[in-house]
Amino acid sequence: MRKFFMMALLGTITAQAVELDTQVDTLKSVELQDVQVVSTRATKKTPMAFTNMDKEQLKAVNFGQDIPYLLSLTPSVTMTSDAGNGIGYTSLRIRGTDPSRINITANGIPLNDAESAQLYWVNMGDFASSVQSMQIQRGVGTSTNGAGAFGATLNMQTENIGMEPFIGLDLSGGSYYSHKETLRFGTGLIKDHWGIQGRLSNIGSKGYLDRASTKLNSYFLQAGYFGENTMVKFITFNGVEETYHAWNYTSKYEQSLFGRTYNSCGEYYDEEGNTRYYDNQTDNYHQQNYQLIWNQRLNNVLNLNAALHYTRGDGYYEEYKRKRTLFEYDLDPKMTWASSDLVRKKKMANDFYGVVASIVYNNHQNLQAVLGGGWNKYKGDHYGLVTWVKNPVDALMPDHKYYDDKTKKTDFNVYGKVTYEFLRGLNAYVDLQYRHVGLKMYGPTDEIDWNLNKRIVYDMKESYDFFNPKVGLNYDITPNHKVFVSYAIAHKEPTRNNFQNSLNAGLEMPTSERLNDLEVGYKYQSKVFTAGANLYWMDYKDQFVLTGEIDQIGEAITRNMPKSYRLGIELEAAVKPVDWFRWDVNATWSKNRVKDITVKLADGSVANLGNQPLAFSPDWIANNIFTFNYKGMKASIQSQYISKQYLTNTGFESYRTLDDNDKPVDVGMILDGHFVTNIDLSYNFKLPKLGMKDATIGVTLYNLFSAEFDNNGWASPCYEKLDGKVVATGWGTSDQYEAGFAPSAPFNMMAHLSVNF
Secondary structure (H helix, E strand, O other), rough: OOOEEOOOOOHHHHHHHOEEEEOOOOHHHHHHHHHHHHHEEEEEEOOOOEEEEHHHHHHHHEEEEEHHOOHHHHHOOOEOOOOOOOOOOEEEEEEEEEEHHEEEEOOOOEOOOOOOOOHHHHOOHHHHHHHHEEEEEEEEOOOOOOOOOOEEEEEEEEOOOOOOOEEEEEEEEEHOOOOOEEEEEEOOEEEOEEEEEEEEEEEOOOOOOOOOOEEEEEEEEEEEEEEEEEEEEEEEEEEEEEOOOOOOEEOHHHHHOOOOOOOOOOEEHHHHHHHOOOOOOOOEEEEEEEEEEEEEEOOOEEEEEEEEEEEEEEEEEEEEEEEEEEEHHHOOOOOOOOOOEEEEEEEEEEEEEEEEEEEEOOOOOOOOEEEEEEEEEEEEEEEEEEEOOOOOOOOOOEEEEEEEEEEEEEEEEEEEEEEEEEEEEEEEEEEEEEEEEEEEEEEEEEEEEOOOOOOEEEEEEEEEEEEEEEEEEEEOOOOOOEEEEEEEEEEEOOOOHHHHHHHHHOOEEEOOEEEEEEEEEEEEOOOOEEEEEEEEEEEEEEEEEEEEOOHHHOOOEEEEEEEEEEEEEEEEHHHHHOOOOOEEEEEEEEEEEEEOOEOOOOOOOEOOOOOEEOOOOOEEEEEEEEEEEEEEEEEEEEEEEEOEEEEEOOOOOOOEEEEEOOOEEEEEEEEOOEEEEEEEEEHHHHEHOOOEEEEEEEEEEEOOOOOOOEEEOOOOOEEEEEOOOOEEEEEEEEEOEEEEEEEEEOOOOOOEEEEEE
């Protein structure tokens, strides 16, 4: 028997003497696995706002929905779902910031798509089943690898390889033919040094919207070696997805004619004029990830972490296009301006690879320091094919290619962090990062410059150098009370979509953005009650702001706004007066504004609308959770309120047009506020005689009272000056199609069963 001092990791493991078996040092194996995220995680001494979710918390809500839905009850979070029920294309917004500004990593390795800076959760089906813990850092957050964090950081650690063998099965099924099947397995520790663990998953749903189906297949597999002071892991995971398009959204007028579930994607008319829907109007993608991680305990105060990674992506989406000008597709060389229905495929193939590393020093007294960094390379190829044309043309060859452009991106960063307790309970925090980004885009695009009647061609090479400093103080006034203050500066480069959308619209090229983030927080913690408050002031220069418009594939368009800010307060509290009851609540109030917003009027002039609310940024978000536990029985009542959200940055809640009877009508351009309640009921039991370690059976009731609301939308009206006042109007008479909405499902349910052997 022997004792050793364990490093403080993840803010929960503190220095302590532990008796261990001489053959299998299980505690040290866990410690070595945790090293892979400690360099990018915040701890209780880090002066910033963050929320942790462990494996048990994730398991309690993981019945098939994507990760944004699993995080929806954490502070300042809103989420979207194209299909309306959280399975398929979903996205996450934090403090009103769009997904392209949320840095996401797994084991310290960047996951954001290098071009769009987003993570498409549909490519990572059931990834939550392989996650040990998550940490959401709101604001700039700690320095990390990959895409710059402008609103938040989501840091995920994949599951630790367990010491004991197991096999488990998770099953879910419910409304809209939704289902999830997950097989989990692990060998435990083999010969004191080796272990293998993984899962196989299948998720499917027909979706709430018409034809908004989803098919997700994925696996996760890891193998590890554990030595006295060394851990080496090889991790591979993939996702194969097929989703039917649901990205058009629908106007309220269309919903009044065809119902809330109406989905216009794939719609066309046959020879008799009957409405049909194209069967293969689908998005298809295969993403394969590899990670090789080495953690080395050098001595009692030093740990080294290094990782190699590679991601391969291949996919396409296919769609039926009605009455398209053949010149757009290089099928009309004589420029006769002929048009036809056709089918096109937009394909992409990409490679993303690199290395990340860090070394952590902790003297277990008053000093912890991290030196780390990463180098990543991306190569992407985009090209389009026309596979069928209704009116035959001579120029059409098999798999006719009409555009082919490429992107190359290099991302390098190095950072250093120090946490130093210079007075008892008072910690200073300094975090400095240098980041270099190189971006090259070249080749013919899928867009036509109609002023010149020629295809737009990329020919650009940009580079960016950013210095991102962060400083702060954390003071533990007493064991129960703490306060912190921090100030951070962050920068972020434009994405491929920013350049593409600016070129297509004939606008100036986008520029990088800058954020100054001031945060002040307080927290009280006791065995029965915890509470905290965090105030933030996020002041932006050239922030990429959601405009309310969407591009051809339903992706939200963002453009530089010279001046904008987000000011808010986040409140959290939890009380557990008895063992069988816990009450959690959090709320965010925020003021989100763009300064001196201008719009182009119908006559070509420009009007200044002054300061207006930022799009997709609610003033209020509130979450309430009651949890009851008694002898294996568990009941959870979850409620959420989100106030109204503007679809544009103009402050207009509607635009004026004419109805079918030529009478004036106001068409809404906001997401109305909504209140939703979910209930989860479950029972956990054991059947040791059958070799069952434990089993959980339950049912979750979503949107219990069938609240009717939209989770996302778009708007692109015309602006005119009438009687000296700027107003929003339709682009033509009887025009009720300048705003679209993504409805959320009414009451629905999922039954679930989890068994462990």
